[in-house]
Amino acid sequence: MFPVAALAASSWSIDNPWLRWLRWLRWLRWLLVIVAGGLDGASLGFAQSMVLRSSPLRVPVRGWTLATGVAASSAWSIGMLPSTLNDSGHAVDFGRPLWAGTIVGALILLLSIPVAQWIVLRRVLRRAWRWIPVNVAAWMVGLTFTLLPGPFVDEQTTAGVMVVAFVVGGICMAATVATCTGLWLRRELGQELRIESKKRVSLRESGLNA
16 A cells, blocks of 8 residues: 555656656655555554464564564565666666576565564464465465456556556455465464463373372
């Protein structure tokens, strides 16, 4: 939400024919979107931490929120870099070996948030490393809903239809990611409780035998 608002708010300077020669405005927009992406990630992290604190898995709110915000800023900085370079007059030729860097950048985008959250999650959950591949898979599926309206909209599409299409796609993406990661966490917490229960029974039996 915040990055889209930042892009919309700064678009006037990019599209204004009187200001197109000010190429540094493209980098100013890049910085603005990075900050907005951090706010977006921090909002996501805070909401997740509030939900998790109502469960047996009590992640630290400040740490989880900060990690998610910083990771989101990093992801947006990478994601916006190619278009910013193009807009500022430095054409990016994807026909060259740059495709390798593109793949690396895409991997960093997918791994940024789950890896940052794993650093916090590993303190309170066994096998927390599984959070990373589960998140990557969830985001890969969820992002398809965000991209889905693309082939069906063009310059002839009205603003209202375009907004509705991408808002619905965003909601479907968020619901997909939340459902996949939530089900995994529920399963992991169930296993954690069973392990703890077995340990308590074993200790009780050891005490009785002694």
